[in-house]
Structures are given as structure tokens and as C-alpha cells.
Amino acid sequence: MYDYDLLVVGSANADLVIGVERRPAAGETVLGSDLAVHPGGKGANQAVAAARLGARTALLARVGDDAHGRLLLDSLRAAGVDPAGVLAGGAPTGVALITVDPSGDNSIVVSPGANGRLTPDDVRAAAPLVGSARVVSAQLEIPLESVVEAVRHLAPGSRFVLNxxxxxxxxxxxxxxxxxxxxxxxxxxxxxxxxxxxxxxxxxxxxxxxxxxxxxxxxxxxxxxxxxxxxxxxxxxxxxxxxxxxxxxx
The missing domain is CATH 3.40.1620.20 (YefM-like fold)
Structure with missing residues (x-):
């Protein structure tokens, strides 16, 4: 009945990560590790985790037509996520600037970029994709009205999960x-x-x-x-x- 076990409607970011001994105070500069760039975003993270656990997974999101967007698309395919619902263009790919201390705790600033351009019209155009999933999961790193639009196209008997x-x-x-x-x-x-x-x-x-x-x-x-x-x-x-x-x- 369903083509996908899970459709994630959400964000896809490039995570720019620097390790620090401690996070800087206001007006302070500290040195950190080499910059590491990873695929991320709440939506993409959920989709990749589910696909790695064996679920038939797709992602509905928007990235930029840029190097970070291509990094995300490549990582989704490598994890087994169907990227058919990932749109490109409209703004640069979203970026998360992350510092991580030795205990593993982090501080994050997110520039939404293309995530903020995933519109209700985009979701309506993807209604067949939304209606083909047994579970639809969403977060709020994309516009709230786009998440509301997604629930209007859920398949009968499907389940909606929101963080x-x-x-x-x-x-x-x-x-x-x-x-x-x-x-x-x-x-x-x-x-x-x-x-x-x-x-x-x-x-x-x-x-x-x-x-x-x-x-x-x-x-x-x-x-x-x-x-x-x-x-x-x-x-x-x-x-x-x-x-x-x-x-x-x-």
C-alpha cells in the first residue's frame, strides 16, 4: 500500500564543525581544530538514520544549487535515501556553524538558506510523495506553513510525527x-x-x-x-x- 516506510519533510544543512577546548565568551576569540564539513540538518539526519536501519525512506527538502547541496545529495544516495523530493535552488544550502567541546556538548547557529524556501506550493506539488508514506516525520527548520500543508496530504491510516x-x-x-x-x-x-x-x-x-x-x-x-x-x-x-x-x- 505504501511506497515508503518513512518520508521526512524537513531541513538539509551542511554542518561546519570546529572542536574547541571551551566556547568563547562575548568578544573573545579562541582557536579550534581544523574545520570539518559534514552533511546534516534535522530532516536529513532523520532520513539517513532511518535508511541505515533498513527503512524505505525519502526526503522532501530544499537545498542550494551549490557544493554543499551536492554534498547532501551524494550523502543521501549513499545512505539509501530516495532524494526524489529534494529540490535545488532558490537560495544557498542551509548551513549550521557548530562548536564542540571535549565533553561532546555543542553550540549551534543555523543559517536556514534554502530550507526557508521550501514553500507550501512545493509541498502541494509533492502531494503524491507525501501520500505514499506510511509515516511522515517533520521538524521546524522549514516554514511552519509548509509542515501544516504536509499533514493535509497524509495517506489514510498513515502516521505523522513532529519534533x-x-x-x-x-x-x-x-x-x-x-x-x-x-x-x-x-x-x-x-x-x-x-x-x-x-x-x-x-x-x-x-x-x-x-x-x-x-x-x-x-x-x-x-x-x-x-x-x-x-x-x-x-x-x-x-x-x-x-x-x-x-x-x-x-
């Missing part, structure tokens, strides 16, 4: 489609908008978000794992312990 990062208030149409809505602590608070009745515990945020319309909610808690909330209740899932090297894309 609203960077966070912003979400329209009801989008909240109602989420199964699950995946947020961290900061994203949960932004979407709840200072709701005084939301409580202070992650379990409270999960229940408050679920009451906003999603069919299920996941609240990620870093090293403490995650909470899953649905009509069946709230449960905690422990994290897998690893030695962090670089949290970019985690």
Missing part, C-alpha cells in the same frame, strides 16, 4: 495530527506557552500537551530517558548509557 524544533506555538490542525509530538523540556514549555496549570514535572507537561490534541506525546529527558503519554497513560523509558562524543544530531 517542533526550533519551537514555536503550533496551530490546532498540526497538534491534532501528531502521533507522537516529540519535545524536550524547553520545547514543551514554549508550546504550552506558560500555562500555569501545566505543572512543574515532566509527567505534568506530557499530560498537558496530550490535552492539546496530539494522539501521543514523547518528552525527552536527556540522560534520564523519555516519557511517553497516550490515552493509555504515562510511562517512562530509560536511556541507553553511552560515552558521548558529539551531541550534534542526537
Amino acid at each position: 517542533p524544533s526550533p519551537p514555536r506555538p503550533l496551530p490546532q490542525e498540526l497538534l491534532d495530527a501528531c502521533d507522537p509530538l516529540i519535545v524536550n523540556e524547553h520545547e514543551a514549555k514554549v508550546i504550552l506557552g506558560g500555562d500555569d496549570g501545566a505543572g512543574d514535572a515532566p509527567e505534568d507537561w506530557a499530560r498537558a500537551l496530550l490535552a492539546r490534541g496530539p494522539r501521543s506525546v514523547v518528552v525527552t529527558l536527556g540522560g534520564e530517558g523519555a516519557l511517553v503519554a497516550s490515552a493509555q497513560g504515562v510511562s517512562r523509558v530509560p536511556s541507553v548509557r553511552v560515552d558521548a562524543v558529539d551531541t550534534t544530531g542526537a
